Amino acid sequence: MKHSIKKSPKNYFKNFLTFVVTFSIFSLCLISCNSNNSEQKDVEIDPKNKFPTADSDNGGLVLPENFGAIALTDSIGRARHIAVNDQGNIYVKMRRLADDKGVLHLKDSTGNGKLDISSGFGDFGGTGIAIYKNYLYCTSDSAIYRFKMENGIVKPNTSPDTIVKGFIVQRAHASKPITFDGNGNMYVTIGAPSNACQESPRSPGSKGFDPCSQLDLQAGIWQFKAEKLNQTLQEDGHRYATGIRNAVAIDWNFNDNSLYALQHGRDQLSHLFPEYYTQEQSAELPAEEFLKIADGDDFGWPYCYYDQFQEKKVLAPEYGGDGKKVERCEGITLPILAFPGHWAPNDLLFYKGDQFPEKYKNGAFIAFHGSWNRAPFPQQGYFVAFVSFKDGKPQKDWERFAEGFTQVDSVMSTNDAKFRPVGLAEGSDGSLYISDSAKGKIWRVIYYGEKLALKD
Amino acid sequence: MRKGLLVLIVGVLFSAWSCQSKKEETAKKEEPVVKEKPKPAAPTAEDVVAAGEKVYNTYCMVCHQKDGNGVVGMNPPLTQTKYVLGDKAGLIKIVLGGLSGDIEVKGEMYSNVMPPHNFLNDKQVSDVLTFVRSSFGNDADAVSKEEVAIVRAEQETK
Numbered sequence: 001m002k003h004s005i006k007k008s009p010k011n012y013f014k015n016f017l018t019f020v021v022t023f024s025i026f027s028l029c030l031i032s033c034n035s036n037n038s039e040q041k042d043v044e045i046d047p048k049n050k051f052p053t054a055d056s057d058n059g060g061l062v063l064p065e066n067f068g069a070i071a072l073t074d075s076i077g078r079a080r081h082i083a084v085n086d087q088g089n090i091y092v093k094m095r096r097l098a099d100d101k102g103v104l105h106l107k108d109s110t111g112n113g114k115l116d117i118s119s120g121f122g123d124f125g126g127t128g129i130a131i132y133k134n135y136l137y138c139t140s141d142s143a144i145y146r147f148k149m150e151n152g153i154v155k156p157n158t159s160p161d162t163i164v165k166g167f168i169v170q171r172a173h174a175s176k177p178i179t180f181d182g183n184g185n186m187y188v189t190i191g192a193p194s195n196a197c198q199e200s201p202r203s204p205g206s207k208g209f210d211p212c213s214q215l216d217l218q219a220g221i222w223q224f225k226a227e228k229l230n231q232t233l234q235e236d237g238h239r240y241a242t243g244i245r246n247a248v249a250i251d252w253n254f255n256d257n258s259l260y261a262l263q264h265g266r267d268q269l270s271h272l273f274p275e276y277y278t279q280e281q282s283a284e285l286p287a288e289e290f291l292k293i294a295d296g297d298d299f300g301w302p303y304c305y306y307d308q309f310q311e312k313k314v315l316a317p318e319y320g321g322d323g324k325k326v327e328r329c330e331g332i333t334l335p336i337l338a339f340p341g342h343w344a345p346n347d348l349l350f351y352k353g354d355q356f357p358e359k360y361k362n363g364a365f366i367a368f369h370g371s372w373n374r375a376p377f378p379q380q381g382y383f384v385a386f387v388s389f390k391d392g393k394p395q396k397d398w399e400r401f402a403e404g405f406t407q408v409d410s411v412m413s414t415n416d417a418k419f420r421p422v423g424l425a426e427g428s429d430g431s432l433y434i435s436d437s438a439k440g441k442i443w444r445v446i447y448y449g450e451k452l453a454l455k456d
Numbered sequence: 457m458r459k460g461l462l463v464l465i466v467g468v469l470f471s472a473w474s475c476q477s478k479k480e481e482t483a484k485k486e487e488p489v490v491k492e493k494p495k496p497a498a499p500t501a502e503d504v505v506a507a508g509e510k511v512y513n514t515y516c517m518v519c520h521q522k523d524g525n526g527v528v529g530m531n532p533p534l535t536q537t538k539y540v541l542g543d544k545a546g547l548i549k550i551v552l553g554g555l556s557g558d559i560e561v562k563g564e565m566y567s568n569v570m571p572p573h574n575f576l577n578d579k580q581v582s583d584v585l586t587f588v589r590s591s592f593g594n595d596a597d598a599v600s601k602e603e604v605a606i607v608r609a610e611q612e613t614k
Binding site: 095172194438 | 513518556568
């Protein structure tokens with residue numbers, strides 16, 4: 001054995017190189033496979049990153065290229081807003097109690113895309129939920145509470161602090177969505193208790209109360225101290241903005257330190273005033289308004305509404321309007337962007353992360369719950385939109401970011417829509433969470449493009 | 457080196473194959489979702505029901521929706537509810553006088569306002585209720601305009 005083959009270091013290197021090349025090509029193929037979202041449901045974590053692969057059908061959603069979604073859960077009940085913390089704990093506010101719980105805690109503790117923890121607490125239904133300084137803030141329709149979190153978790157049997165109590169009990173637009181600024185303040189929407197402040201609610205031809213006393217303690221956004229206990233609307237609340245019929249979608253934009261919200265515009269123009277409006281006009285009018293809000297702003301409800309075709313605030317028919325007259329609506333603050341009528345914007349989220357491509361950063365995601373007020377025409381909305389911002393201004397060419405919620409081609413009656421997006425939250429890793437109010441499905445949306453492959 | 461090349465080729469082939477098979481799986485799963493539309497029950501008297509449907513589409517559909525299922529948490533359904541199928545005088549009263557306050561319909565609480573519809577004449581009310589009681593899976597007898605007139609008279613004297 002004189003010529004025993006002794007591999008030279010050079011040979012070792014060659015073999016090693018071959019191995020590396022082989023492995024990279026192999027994994028590249030797998031990644032390209034994933035970006036087509038054709039991975040099977042049995043998720044494995046790609047060693048190159050911490051993101052689990054998307055569902056083969058993206059949980060039923062239709063997303064832009066290279067995005068994928070995982071359905072985290074299918075049917076937890078009537079979900080409303082959601083919050084996600086740095087440890088990946090997902091908290092869902094339930095409209096009504098689900099198994100006697102008003103807040104559900106869900107978690108994918110292994111990061112494989114599947115939920116393996118689920119529990120609940122809180123004995124009240126509602127809409128608002130947000131994490132602020134190690135507390136989970138949750139709202140009922142009449143109060144705001146917070147639960148202390150330890151290591152990102154609300155321990156069993158934690159009794160909540162009351163932050164604000166005694167909101168007026170109202171039957172319509174009762175949800176209390178919340179958001180926080182960086183300055184120790186909390187903002188809460190108090191919706192109008194009516195459609196248009198009519199003397200006889202929702203009755204054809206009925207005039208509006210003038211002045212509308214509903215504006216005194218409702219139909220606006222109020223500011224409270226974020227951490228002061230037992231506040232009341234009358235004693236501690238500051239009316240930050242008024243003339244907003246109902247804004248379920250509110251968020252603080254830390255980029256320009258301003259409050260933003262989307263208003264649910266009034267219903268039934270042609271039904272209540274057929275002499276001034278056709279059914280076609282009534283289906284599109286008024287606009288759903290995207291508002292940038294400064295302290296003291298008045299957006300005109302119930303006297304005025306925004307007509308996106310005439311691009312101005314016009315006088316409501318309950319106050320003598322005919323679809324064209326402006327009168328007292330001259331000078332009322334305009335929206336920064338207008339969407340077609342009745343789409344029901346129910347959540348707003350300014351995206352802070354880097355997981356999605358550059359253009360999404362600091363832009364706004366909007367969850368449109370979908371209309372009920374467009375009959376006899378098909379209902380619309382039921383998707384998540386994205387509005388990019390340039391130099392602090394929303395761009396008009398907004399995109400339909402996530403669609404497919406309804407699972408039908410056309411929604412004639414609201415009930416036709418299988419799912420309705422209602423809540424949005426951003427994970428600390430930049431993935432986007434979307435909740436549905438119809439069945440309680442929750443999706444996690446992840447970008448699987450080039451940027452992700454580079455991330456290691 | 458040659459062995460390495462072989463591994464490389466096999467690797468590429470394998471991943472291509474796994475991609476392909478996964479794509480096929482996805483393709484199979486994409487079946488269209490078909491929605492069943494509720495079929496209206498056989499009309500009692502066709503023209504009454506047709507007239508009632510017209511009233512419904514003009515005055516009720518906006519809230520109770522085309523399929524009569526209402527809007528969850530806002531406007532209640534008209535599908536086999538105790539109000540629709542129950543006592544006719546009570547039903548007529550709801551349409552003429554409207555309804556507000558908390559009510560439970562099919563296990564769900566509603567608390568919005570339904571405006572009075574006393575601007576509709578007796579025939580319009582009986583037509584629309586006859587339509588509602590024989591549509592959306594409902595199968596109850598017709599409402600006559602005489603029955604409406606009696607309830608209207610009672611409400612007006614109150």
